[in-house]
Amino acid sequence: MRMLQVVRKDLLRFFRDRRALVVSLVLPLIITFIMGLSFGGGVFGKKGISAIRIVGVTDGIPQMLRDPLTEGLEETGFFSVTWADSNTADEMVRGGEAAAAIVLPDDLVERFFQFEPIRIRVWKDPGSPLKAGIVEQVIERSLSPIQAGEAVYAGLWPEDIQPQRNQEWTSTLESYFQGDVQSVWKQWKQADEDPFWDIFQREFTRIMDRQAALSDAMEGPGVALEVENKAMTDAEGPQDDVNLFNYFLPTFSVFFLMFGVAAAARDFHREREMGTLNRQLLSPLNDRDFVLGKWMAAAIQGSIQLLVLFLAGAVLFRVNLGSDPWSLPLAVILTCTSAAGFFLLITLVCRTEKVADTLSTITVLAAAMLGGNMMPVDQLPDWVRSVGQYFFNYWANVSFSRVMVSDENLLATPQPLLMLGGSTVLFLVASLVAYRIRRAKGGVL
Amino acid sequence: MIQIENLVKKFGSIRAVDGISFSVQKGELFGLLGPNGAGKTTTINVLSTLLPPDGGTASIGGYDVAGDPSAVRRLIGIVPQEIALYQDLPARDNLNFWGRLYGMSGKALRMRVEELLEMADLRQQAGQKVETYSGGMKRRLNLVVGLIHAPEVLYLDEPTVGIDAQARGRILELIKELSGSGLTVIYTTHYLEEAEHLCDRIGVIDRGSMVALGDKEELIDQVGDQDHIRFHLPTARIDEFTRAFSGRQDCVVSGVVRGKMELLATDGARLLPDLQSWMTAQGEQLEQLEVERPNLETLYLNLTGRGLRE
Numbered sequence: 001m002r003m004l005q006v007v008r009k010d011l012l013r014f015f016r017d018r019r020a021l022v023v024s025l026v027l028p029l030i031i032t033f034i035m036g037l038s039f040g041g042g043v044f045g046k047k048g049i050s051a052i053r054i055v056g057v058t059d060g061i062p063q064m065l066r067d068p069l070t071e072g073l074e075e076t077g078f079f080s081v082t083w084a085d086s087n088t089a090d091e092m093v094r095g096g097e098a099a100a101a102i103v104l105p106d107d108l109v110e111r112f113f114q115f116e117p118i119r120i121r122v123w124k125d126p127g128s129p130l131k132a133g134i135v136e137q138v139i140e141r142s143l144s145p146i147q148a149g150e151a152v153y154a155g156l157w158p159e160d161i162q163p164q165r166n167q168e169w170t171s172t173l174e175s176y177f178q179g180d181v182q183s184v185w186k187q188w189k190q191a192d193e194d195p196f197w198d199i200f201q202r203e204f205t206r207i208m209d210r211q212a213a214l215s216d217a218m219e220g221p222g223v224a225l226e227v228e229n230k231a232m233t234d235a236e237g238p239q240d241d242v243n244l245f246n247y248f249l250p251t252f253s254v255f256f257l258m259f260g261v262a263a264a265a266r267d268f269h270r271e272r273e274m275g276t277l278n279r280q281l282l283s284p285l286n287d288r289d290f291v292l293g294k295w296m297a298a299a300i301q302g303s304i305q306l307l308v309l310f311l312a313g314a315v316l317f318r319v320n321l322g323s324d325p326w327s328l329p330l331a332v333i334l335t336c337t338s339a340a341g342f343f344l345l346i347t348l349v350c351r352t353e354k355v356a357d358t359l360s361t362i363t364v365l366a367a368a369m370l371g372g373n374m375m376p377v378d379q380l381p382d383w384v385r386s387v388g389q390y391f392f393n394y395w396a397n398v399s400f401s402r403v404m405v406s407d408e409n410l411l412a413t414p415q416p417l418l419m420l421g422g423s424t425v426l427f428l429v430a431s432l433v434a435y436r437i438r439r440a441k442g443g444v445l
Numbered sequence: 446m447i448q449i450e451n452l453v454k455k456f457g458s459i460r461a462v463d464g465i466s467f468s469v470q471k472g473e474l475f476g477l478l479g480p481n482g483a484g485k486t487t488t489i490n491v492l493s494t495l496l497p498p499d500g501g502t503a504s505i506g507g508y509d510v511a512g513d514p515s516a517v518r519r520l521i522g523i524v525p526q527e528i529a530l531y532q533d534l535p536a537r538d539n540l541n542f543w544g545r546l547y548g549m550s551g552k553a554l555r556m557r558v559e560e561l562l563e564m565a566d567l568r569q570q571a572g573q574k575v576e577t578y579s580g581g582m583k584r585r586l587n588l589v590v591g592l593i594h595a596p597e598v599l600y601l602d603e604p605t606v607g608i609d610a611q612a613r614g615r616i617l618e619l620i621k622e623l624s625g626s627g628l629t630v631i632y633t634t635h636y637l638e639e640a641e642h643l644c645d646r647i648g649v650i651d652r653g654s655m656v657a658l659g660d661k662e663e664l665i666d667q668v669g670d671q672d673h674i675r676f677h678l679p680t681a682r683i684d685e686f687t688r689a690f691s692g693r694q695d696c697v698v699s700g701v702v703r704g705k706m707e708l709l710a711t712d713g714a715r716l717l718p719d720l721q722s723w724m725t726a727q728g729e730q731l732e733q734l735e736v737e738r739p740n741l742e743t744l745y746l747n748l749t750g751r752g753l754r755e
């Protein structure tokens with residue numbers, strides 16, 4: 001097959017080109033690792049990601065506290081909050097309906113007024129470790145100003161830190177916070193006759209005023225929090241050991257793959273300018289073999305790039321490559337054949353290498369944004385997802401996230417693979433047509 | 446072997462090749478001489494089936510370039526104007542690739558590659574990347590790549606551009622040898638002395654048209670047998686001089702050429718004493734005198750009005 005001679009020659013050139021090797025292999029490795037290691041900055045810290053569903057556990061949490069909590073959590077832009085009792089919450093988390101549950105202690109109100117540290121537990125959904133990780137991160141991050149606030153408060157008003165540990169006091173207090181806002185309000189209005197009301201009102205007002213003054217100063221709620229993670233299931237493996245690279249590696253790899261394959265496809269223009277294309281046109285090599293050869297060379301370069309990145313990830317960062325022996329290789333190959341077809345088509349419709357370079361860079365960035373290389377596919381807002389579906393990298397990202405994050409067998413639900421395969425055929429046919437048109441117009445000289 | 450009749454190739458409104466005709470015999474070394482932009486490369490591209498002609502016909506070995514391009518391609522080898530090589534690969538890998546495209550393999554390919562490396566005098570450097578080669582080495586490799594499949598006809602498009610005199614000499618020797626062994630060659634150049642030194646017949650092409658065609662002697666005959674006499678003449682004397690000499694039968698005053706007065710004389714030797722005495726009579730010295738016998742350069746200047754730019 002003459003086509004294979006083109007492939008062989010292009011791969012020989014690829015492996016002898018130190019710059020190409022650095023750009024397509026070494027650089028992505030370094031950048032991916034740096035980005036991955038510094039998780040927490042940037043990538044997920046943006047608003048506008050579709051909200052992560054979390055569930056707050058209502059046991060012992062009065063409605064009055066729920067509303068500001070809900071508001072506060074939703075304001076971060078990360079979460080949509082529902083409330084349920086601990087059993088329902090447990091089921092929701094286990095069933096994957098919610099990414100995490102935030103469990104506030106039953107004695108929250110007591111502890112609040114007695115200035116004891118409040119312990120918040122997070123129940124994680126082992127099926128979406130990343131989202132649960134975000135919940136944890138957000139809570140952890142909001143902790144530091146709160147803890148600082150507590151220190152300031154203790155310094156200013158030490159008498160508040162040694163409160164009277166009066167059981168009656170706190171249980172009566174709690175009764176004022178039962179029910180919804182209206183009933184609480186009603187209770188408060190009727191409380192005039194209650195002998196306890198006076199003390200309560202005085203104490204409460206004093207504490208609240210100081211808390212409010214303080215929180216104005218600190219711009220944070222005046223509560224001390226403590227986070228305790230709690231893995232939900234007894235499922236195999238240590239649940240806390242969430243490997244963020246399972247997400248990062250494939251999305252960044254596909255991102256770099258697009259640049260690498262686009263550069264490989266642009267070799268058409270370099271051959272045209274060098275004059276080696278003309279020489280090939282004069283040899284017995286036909287149009288189809290030439291186009292297919294260029295395509296296959298780019299696809300193989302891409303596959304090598306992905307495999308090297310994935311294997312390095314597996315060795316250095318224990319990235320999960322899936323347990324099905326066929327899923328990952330198939331996803332890699334089909335991603336690369338589709339990418340090579342796509343960028344070859346772009347190359348062929350552009351008049352010069354410079355134009356092709358510009359257009360493919362713009363396309364890579366747009367595809368990365370819409371197809372889920374800037375943020376995980378399942379975090380994409382619905383509208384982005386519906387647009388992203390028209391980009392091959394969306395299906396590549398879906399495939400890799402299913403294999404490497406959820407450890408699924410892609411052959412069982414082959415839609416992403418079929419999309420990649422189908423788009424490959426489509427891009428190839430279009431590339432052949434584009435090449436023929438170009439040749440007929442004399443545009444290969 | 447090669448028959449070209451009224452060949453036309455247009456790029457939009459530009460007639461890059463504007464109705465040229467010539468033929469090349471088997472084993473002949475035909476020179477296509479012309480300045481940059483004359484249409485040499487375009488002609489080669491049409492003759493090698495890379496561009497379809499817009500008019501006229503061209504056939505190679507009896508096959509029409511438009512009608513039977515693949516048969517033409519089997520006969521021809523091309524050495525393009527640019528260094529059409531993979532500079533990131535060694536010479537041997539380059540030759541191997543081109544050989545395999547022509548279906549060669551195994552021992553036959555190996556032998557052919559070694560033979561060509563020998564011919565290009567590159568055996569020592571065959572394992573080094575082409576980008577490390579000198580201009581002359583690249584040109585030699587570029588040349589032998591065109592021979593990989595042992596073509597019957599070889600097109601050489603300005604194969605010596607951009608290299609020093611010594612490297613050029615080696616390439617011209619190589620081409621002479623090839624031609625001597627029976628290969629039919631079309632050699633394009635804008636160097637007059639190359640065409641003169643190398644080619645059996647020369648076609649002079651300018652602005653897409655063939656302005657002269659023949660072997661060296663025939664071309665010089667076309668210039669006529671006039672000698673060119675040039676000398677320094679003060680501007681004030683030009684009118685006087687023209688009046689005095691334009692009536693004569695044995696010469697033509699062609700005017701000021703390159704800052705000097707020029708005369709075309711049927712016999713320069715006879716005219717010079719008259720010129721000398723006229724100048725003396727005017728009280729002028731005959732200075733910066735040049736007498737040029739007819740040659741291709743004069744022909745070329747006359748035909749194209751342009752020098753052969755480097």
Ligand SMILES: Nc1ncnc2c1ncn2[C@@H]1O[C@H](COP(=O)(O)OP(=O)(O)O)[C@@H](O)[C@H]1O
Pocket residue numbers: 445456459460461479480481482483484485486487488
């Ligand atoms: N692909 C092209 N498109 C438009 N004009 C061209 C193209 N190729 C050559 N020309 C024009 O055709 C003329 C002849 O060019 P060319 O054959 O390259 O000359 P030469 O090889 O003798 O230097 C020039 O005017 C050049 O600008």
Ligand SMILES: [Mg+2]
Pocket residue numbers: 482485486487526602603
């Ligand atoms: Mg040229």
